[in-house]
Amino acid sequence: MSAAVTSETRARRGDTQAEPREHAQTPVPASDQQSKDVAIRLEKVALGYDSDTIQQGLSFAIRRGDVFIIMGGSGCGKSTVMRALTGLLAPRQGRVLLQDQSLWEVSEAARTQILRGVGVMYQSGALWSSMTLEENITLPLEQYTRLSRQQIGELAEYKLALVGLAGFGGYYPGQISGGMRKRVGVARAMALDPDILFFDEPSAGLDPLSARRLDDLILELRDSLGTTMVVITHDLDSIFLIGDDAVFLDAETRTMLTTGNPKHLRDHSEIAEVRAFLRRGEA
């Protein structure tokens, strides 16, 4: 199996100009126009822990305002990639650019500043159980802004309303359903008005209806606020419903196999593994 990236992203956009079927992973030159449209860019990124390389040769761009899916089998390194994009794990090689700034080639203070524009909802999604929903959301606002208590309270109410939980600020996490807790996780990730939101397996553990509501929420937020969303998920319904674009990571070759719109990849990918994944094993 070749580890080269195919040109499916371009094909999706109807860019039919002749080009090799598989092209090298060299990044597209960042002209001003292109950088304006790109929220995140990876350039030949390699990631690992201790002596293990988990993923390498990662070069792809995440367009501003897209819902971008990171997909691939269990243990292929999806959460690891998210760690590199959210400031938790430095790459071994290559560059990660967030809003055109190289995340790992700046001072820690500058990195913290860049990451202020990023909200993260972790796989565990843990809320602080001894705090009310409102307090869960106000904590980052108290830590990172100089707003007054009243302004912070109003903002928290607004964020809860955005995720469909107006009036629930006084509840504790233990008093609401799993689906509602996930929504609070989204509201908390949005507390500081991030330009980019990351979700690690947002629908894991939710019943199908709650999972669908969370997907609808992600689309609403993208459409109303223009937030760029990076979502790790295995859930095929979700992938096809919300994904504008995607990257497929492979555990065996330890690199990306392709990028592109998920439905386009399902119907047209030249790579058997990718088709099999997106067609529930029926390649």
Ligand SMILES: Nc1ncnc2c1ncn2[C@@H]1O[C@H](COP(=O)(O)OP(=O)(O)OP(=O)(O)O)[C@@H](O)[C@H]1O
């Ligand atoms: N902190 C760590 N130290 C060492 N190895 C790690 C660490 N975190 C993850 N790994 C290893 O890196 C590999 C990729 O893990 P990662 O959690 O990124 O995969 P994933 O695609 O998110 O998996 P899943 O779908 O199960 O969530 C696994 O082999 C895992 O054991």
Ligand SMILES: [Mg+2]
């Ligand atoms: Mg994971």
